[in-house]
Amino acid sequence: MKKTIVILLALLIPLSFTACGSSGNTLTMATDALFPPYEFYEGESIIGIDADIARLIAGKLGMELEIMDMDFEAIVGAVQTGKADMGMAGMAVTEDRLQNVNFSTSYATGIQVVIVRDDGPVQSLDDLFETGGFTVGVLTNTTGDIYTTWDLEDEGLATVERYMKSTDVLLALIAGKVDCMVIDDEPAKAYVADNPGLKILDTVYATEDYAICVAKKNTGLLDKINAALDELIADGSVQAVIDKYIKVD
């Protein structure tokens, strides 16, 4: 008898986990809050372009926004398994990704730039593409990583080193482990401002569209997000959020 009860209780354990998913009136957003000005901590709360736009969308839908901060690598899995309703972390739309998740309308444009040392061997994009043989530091799985893999590594023009934290790429650049780094222009500006001896190349490396990622099967939510986003873009609220964080000088 005792054994039967124990076995029954053991079988119940997994059930207690299934109730953890998002419920009813909360919109759960998965993000990696180490990416200013798109998402970062100010005190206890996560703010930034993505977080603020998500709050506006939740407001439009009459829902409460809940932000789950996690490693960037975990976001898509969390969205696909329903642990989060949507992923918003400066995620760029690519053909490959569209086969496995849906993306909303794009709400912002990202720019990938190249940071170099003032006295370093790379001083222009031409150096990278024509001289060749340099080592490029990127953040794993960002578009900077994807594009440099295609343009430089696959063509045999450069070695691409993929770091897991953008601050580690920066450390590697300063220490001379890499000759340049390709990264989003907003964090790049902050890095260059904080570290004398570094500069951003004038020519941008690539541009990309940021969008919200939603699970393939969750088309109902995608439609709702798109409707809300379209209104927010039309009435200028999205631009207002972007202007708040990115000062044009």
Next chain:
Amino acid sequence: MSWFEAFAAKFHQCFVQDGRFANFMLSGLKVTLQITFSAAIISISLGSFLAIVRVTHDKNIAAMYPGSKRIALKAFNQLCKLCITVVRGIPMVVQLMIWFFVVFAASRNALGIAILAFGINSAVYTAEIVRAGIMSVDHGQTEAGRSLGLGYVHTMRFIILPQAFKNVLPALCNEFIVLLKDTAVVGYIALCDLTRGAYLIAGRTYEPFLPLVAAALIYLAMVIVLSKLFGKLERRLRTSDSH
């Protein structure tokens, strides 16, 4: 589209398209194996050395006459103890980052740094395993060796160590399995190993499950092969036991 067709499409996208399996996972597997084997060699040689210093100290220090040899052995023993304490007390990832960004800040040889970091980390555990093995051999064996006229070094080399080695094989196998799986963190210093290879595919396709399951299966296969090899070695060494 049927379930199978959808799966086939995903499989194609993750592993076939752009030669992803070969470019990311197989080249990653090569890095994983390179680090594991080279680190294992450092681990076993440095680990045995540390263990022998520790054992020699513990077994002989009481009987030694005061003098420079005794002082040297004591100092050496303390140094080994310190190394073991420090390395064992720091998480692998932190050690790796310190080797890469602090100790060898100017070096570009990430693979070499990883091999050194994993080798040293594993060595301190191997040292304790080997020490346990040596201590587990009955003291009577040493006495027998010494009474037959063998010196300390020869007794160690021909009588104690062979028996100790046999005793520690299961624990050593464990240690190498841990070493193999620990290498999954080398992505932190921008090396692309098997785990990172899987993540690179996941990040490019936004399909995390297939690459991760594939990586898991490859690790599992490697661990099974490793256990089998150790099992075989154990049986071979045990054949003399029945006589």
